[in-house]
Amino acid sequence: MTILTKIVEDKAKRIPEWKEKYEDLEVPNVKRASFIAAIKKSSDLAIIAEIKKASPSKGVLSENFAPLKIAEAYEASQVTCISVLTDEAFFQGGFPILDAVSDKVATPLLCKDFIIDPIQIKMAALHGASCILLIAAILEKEELVQLKNVADKYGLDTLVEIHNEDEWEKIKDLSFPLVGINNRNLHTFEVSLTTTLELVDAVKYSGALVISESGIFTRSDVELVAKAGVDGLLVGEAFMKTDSVATLKEEFSVRKELRV
Numbered sequence: 001m002t003i004l005t006k007i008v009e010d011k012a013k014r015i016p017e018w019k020e021k022y023e024d025l026e027v028p029n030v031k032r033a034s035f036i037a038a039i040k041k042s043s044d045l046a047i048i049a050e051i052k053k054a055s056p057s058k059g060v061l062s063e064n065f066a067p068l069k070i071a072e073a074y075e076a077s078q079v080t081c082i083s084v085l086t087d088e089a090f091f092q093g094g095f096p097i098l099d100a101v102s103d104k105v106a107t108p109l110l111c112k113d114f115i116i117d118p119i120q121i122k123m124a125a126l127h128g129a130s131c132i133l134l135i136a137a138i139l140e141k142e143e144l145v146q147l148k149n150v151a152d153k154y155g156l157d158t159l160v161e162i163h164n165e166d167e168w169e170k171i172k173d174l175s176f177p178l179v180g181i182n183n184r185n186l187h188t189f190e191v192s193l194t195t196t197l198e199l200v201d202a203v204k205y206s207g208a209l210v211i212s213e214s215g216i217f218t219r220s221d222v223e224l225v226a227k228a229g230v231d232g233l234l235v236g237e238a239f240m241k242t243d244s245v246a247t248l249k250e251e252f253s254v255r256k257e258l259r260v
Ligand SMILES: O=C(O)c1ccccc1NCC(=O)[C@H](O)[C@H](O)COP(=O)(O)O
Pocket: 003, 004, 050, 052, 055, 056, 057, 058, 182, 184, 186, 189, 213, 214, 215, 216, 234, 235, 236, 237, 238
């Protein structure tokens, strides 16, 4: 059994508890900062900077984890959007972190989790997210459609994530406006930027905005995926381990014109 399967099993076990806690709550009709609009509006390639204490592949990334300080540093450096890991069991994240970050910053927030049930989307909305992640590797096509509709209902954008040709085939006729190509194989943890290079043309041709996710550590990594044509980057570990968010943000900033 892979970690991804274990993560999904853990989510399935927790759904009843979450339904009991959140099902009767009303999602207030608040105006959310638009995640997709921020990516479109950025004159540079969009940078989605992640708040992630730990991961299954790398263990603890930040010993003195201070999510609010990280969020403030991201906002001060003018990253385009922030991704907040809300999974507790495998990433040491949580919805209270998303909640606190959303109180602190105005930058649009992605609820980065392994969503398998509509109640998790309601939780994202209640805790201040602007966008949710749907992972094609763990969802059937019909589930992707159903969950995207739930996100729409709450006024949330959706980032749908693929890693290979089969997953692209699964989603390609669903008109998702924002597609992430994850360079990490979530079963084996193997990371290669070639994944982005292989899938970007097909995704771009569909008219979607494309984000390259995972395994971006250097300016030359950024230039490689930028030249391939992506609209943005999702970066976790490199930001979590840097001594200076501002310096790394500068190093990773490239004009959109660099795209093909
Ligand atoms: O990061 C992991 O080890 C991991 C394992 C299993 C499922 C998902 C995982 N990570 C989620 C992500 O895709 C990353 O947090 C995100 O793209 C940033 O990646 P990186 O810049 O390499 O930290």
